[in-house]
Amino acid sequence: MRSKIAWRMSKGAALSAAVAGLVLLSPAPQANAGTCSLGFICGYVENYLPSSYTVKVAELGVGSETCVTQEGTFTCKTYWLPSGTKSKQIGVKDVDALTVENAAWTTNNNSTWFGAGAWERIHDDQGRVCSVKDGHPACYQN
Helix, strand or coil, X not given: CCCHHHHHHXXXXXXXXXXXXXXXXXXXXXXXXXXXXXXXXXXXXXXXXXXXXXXXXXXXXXXXXXXXXXXXXXXXXXXXXXXXXXXXXXXXXXXCEEEECCCCEECHHHCCEECCCCCEECCCCCEEEEEEECCXXXXXXX
16 A cells, blocks of 8 residues: 555656646747758748848748747848849748848738838748839738
8 A cells, every 4th residue: 555655746746747748748939941841842032122122031940040030039040132032042942031121011912011120930831022012122922
């Protein structure tokens, strides 16, 4: 027969293990740089904004910089995306986030506005085409 102390310790240990398991299973922002869905469906950006706008793209989960997106804060590696280029042309296979550094910008049909320098998370099944729409920078989902 078990003593009450041994039983309580076992129950406490079980409770601790359960709590630890919940912490381990809790979702956290995920970012897998360069990892495309099914190996070939990747996030991308095409920049057709004038060169007066500074567009940057990022791979999340690598690098030593920090990118704060609408989905969380990530370590990241950023790249300048020159006017008239696509992310794949500068060697970024899978874009995970983008920003226009020096101007407020919008996404599809002005539905979401981002401040200058704010990062938008892009998923593998998404692409963005950036150009001037209605007099301001817009990066529409393609």
